Amino acid sequence: MSIWSQLGLQEGTSVLGVEVHGLYDYSMFIIVLVFSFVVYFLLKILCQKLTSRVYLDSQWLEVLWTVMPFWLLLALGLPSIKLLYLMDEVSLPEASIKVVGHQWYWSYEYSDVRGSSYSYDSYMVPDSAMEEGYRLLEVDNRCVVPTLLTIRGLITSDDVIHSWAIPSSAIKADGVPGRINQVRLCFLRSGVFYGQCSELCGVNHSFMPICVESVSVEVYSSWIVDSHNDVLKGVGGRPESWTWWGLLVAAVKGVGKGLYWFGWMYGMFLYYLFYYSFYVPGKFIVVSSLGFVQWVIWSSVAVVDWLVWFSDSPMEAVWYAVCAFAGHAWGVVVLFVTSPVVAVGRVIKGLCGVVVSFVCFSYYVVEAVLSSLSSFTGDSFQEFVVDNVRWNTKKFLWILSNRYKGG
Ligand SMILES: [Cu+2]
Structure with missing residues (x-):
């Protein structure tokens, strides 16, 4: 609970409480930084001798004071939104x-x-x-x-x-x-x-x-x-109203259900293990490497071929190479002149590839930054909570089942 003259939030008593406390400290850090910055410049402007009164505009300053607040707001908003959604999560209650x-x-x-x-x-x-x-x-x-x-x-x-x-x-x-x-x-x-x-x-x-x-x-x-x-x-009921026959039926039912679920989970486990460990990487490697291997083989054969030719008659081979490069360059020029639509299409396709890779890369970087930003607790703390909750769940179910038996 809160006490007199307490600054800041109460100490967290649940994982989310600790996370919210962390978010508060983190936000206060940024807010105090921004506030000090503003106060510093306010005082600086108040105490100066109007040396910048003819200063009209500065593009880089405009960009800076647009981009900086954008990043600061993102740094404040994203972890907060993530915690907000986590608060609605009730995972497998007992x-x-x-x-x-x-x-x-x-x-x-x-x-x-x-x-x-x-x-x-x-x-x-x-x-x-x-x-x-x-x-x-x-x-x-x-x-x-x-x-x-x-x-x-x-x-x-x-x-x-x-x-x-x-x-x-x-x-x-x-x-x-x-x-x-x-x-x-x-x-x-x-x-x-x-x-x-x-x-x-x-x-x-x-x-x-x-x-x-x-x-x-x-x-x-x-x-x-x-x-x-x-x-x-x-209400007149018997708390321990059970019979051996009822217990036997329940046990058989329970074992059947358990076997079914176990089989199902094991099947799913094997399926996903195979799918993600072998199928997906295998497919990726085969598809992506096939074209590359083909290209490497053809290029090596062509280079070796040319080297043999070069050792036989160097002048002829060099002349051929120059002509081949010139031919390629000429081919590109001819393509642009004769069918500009196809040529522009190819250029746009290449550019789109670059843009897509860049967007994907940025997305993964932001995702990584986000997940590291929004957790204000350490790995050991999280492990402690998960281990204890798992252990307590077992204990709770074990005690309840013992009590149900009338023990
Ligand atoms: Cu009320």
Whole structure:
């Protein structure tokens, strides 16, 4: 959360939070640079003795102050757009949490584990009941999420438009009645993270804070299964209602499905492996080298032929070579004179080839610069996140399956 006299953003608590923090620092660097530049010249102009009052125009200066801002704006805009699109990406979540905004409290619903629906309301703790925690930010029931596990947040509203926001993890999504917005909840560490409703929703808009508690996967899975068990017991159901026969059928079905998917994935893997490792490069090499090899062979034969001739009768061979070159040059002139359309067509074709290669090359360079620009986190950090999310996912599914068995 923010503290008094804090400059800059809160420390990131999700990958996107860290990325947004990086983007902020990066943008501030450019902005401060531009600002200092402008202030320097402003002062310089104010303090000078009008030595340039007859300076009328300068082409290169015009070009410079058009091109430089263009590149600066591109450097600011492109990484920002890339992050904006990444924010909408919810990749393969393990579970969903439904967040519903009300006037003026939030409610959280966990309904994709055990087939039951476990939900509760989250009200702000009023000053009179406050014992510890932060004023106007603490709630009676926090939204519980697992650490380093991908969870999907589904955000909607029951009455007017609200907005569910956690600044430190770069989450902000409007809760619109009749619509569902989704965000990715993947916190980097355990802790309590605060936010506030960010869409004016009525008189108590300032008093419906968001408080997320991120706990380890073990704690989360036990908590969610226990809560669902309580719900199921409450409605008279048996939480561990399973039979050996049902388990056997499910196991056979599961194994069948697994085999099918495994076979399919393996088939696709082999197909793409072959296609991209052998077929595409092979085709490229054969097609591109065939013409070249042909040209090299014919040219070598012609050169050797000519050398043999040269050793026999040098004058004749040299005279022939000169005539051949002159003939070629004459041929080009004749082509331009007799059929100018064909000649111009060939020239345009050649020029188009050059332009296309240049555009492709520039595109790849820009692409490389972009991908290096828009990531403000290092490789080791990304590896850490990916490894931990993968490990936590396994752990989560393993704990859940054990609990389903009634263990
Ligand atoms: Cu609000």
